Amino acid sequence: MRNLRKELTPEEQKSAAKALKINISQVIKDPKNARVGTYISNDGEPSLDYVFQWLWQNKATPFLPILHPFTQVHLLFQRYEENSPMTTNRYGILEPELNCSHVSPVAALDFILTPLVAFDSQGNRLGMGGGYYDRTFAQIPPDASHRPKLIGVAHQCQHLDALPVASWDVPLDYIVTPERIYCPHR
Numbered sequence: 545m546r547n548l549r550k551e552l553t554p555e556e557q558k559s560a561a562k563a564l565k566i567n568i569s570q571v572i573k574d575p576k577n578a579r580v581g582t583y584i585s586n587d588g589e590p591s592l593d594y595v596f597q598w599l600w601q602n603k604a605t606p607f608l609p610i611l612h613p614f615t616q617v618h619l620l621f622q623r624y625e626e627n628s629p630m631t632t633n634r635y636g637i638l639e640p641e642l643n644c645s646h647v648s649p650v651a652a653l654d655f656i657l658t659p660l661v662a663f664d665s666q667g668n669r670l671g672m673g674g675g676y677y678d679r680t681f682a683q684i685p686p687d688a689s690h691r692p693k694l695i696g697v698a699h700q701c702q703h704l705d706a707l708p709v710a711s712w713d714v715p716l717d718y719i720v721t722p723e724r725i726y727c728p729h730r
């Protein structure tokens with residue numbers, strides 16, 4: 545699945561990124577003041593560059609994941625601005641330099657856009673195998689009155705009919721591709 549997305553041409557990636565922005569704006573219908581977890585693309589993942597511009601223009605606040613400096617196995621979500629100082633983490637992925645005053649509790653985010661390796665129509669998500677997103681989502685209290693909507697972002701070629709599910713896997717509320725919007729639980 546990773547090879548499939550890495551084989552997409554720059555032109556295909558660009559048109560995918562544009563179409564994704566349009567479809568994500570159908571899911572995040574009211575972006576003003578929304579707190580949105582995002583990611584910087586890597587490994588052929590769809591780029592969110594158009595989504596960042598759309599969020600900033602519409603007064604939403606994007607947050608980027610940072611590998612947790614102490615636990616090493618969770619993600620912190622930190623506010624991302626166009627001029628945020630950035631660094632490269634141990635996977636070679638860009639992340640903002642840690643600034644604790646700009647970190648949001650994960651449960652306080654309204655939406656989290658997650659990359660993935662494969663997804664199915666039931667909302668199951670296969671990640672890169674680190675368990676970072678699953679461990680971080682497990683911190684959201686199950687009885688919380690406010691829970692972030694989890695939105696998987698993928699190329700259409702990352703869709704499979706069914707995926708194996710582990711007890712710790714947290715299902716997605718939506719999956720958005722350049723072609724489609726999946727709402728598995730509605």
Ligand SMILES: Nc1ncnc2c1ncn2[C@@H]1O[C@H](COP(=O)(O)OP(=O)(O)OP(=O)(O)O)[C@@H](O)[C@H]1O
Nearest residue numbers: 670671672673674675676677678679682710712713
């Ligand atoms: N809530 C959790 N608490 C403790 N360990 C966990 C939790 N969630 C996942 N893990 C551990 O992480 C490992 C990797 O999980 P999994 O294979 O589901 O990764 P993934 O979903 O592909 O990765 P990611 O979440 O980073 O995208 C599992 O073997 C499991 O031991």
Ligand SMILES: [Mg+2]
Nearest residue numbers: 669671678713
């Ligand atoms: Mg998982």
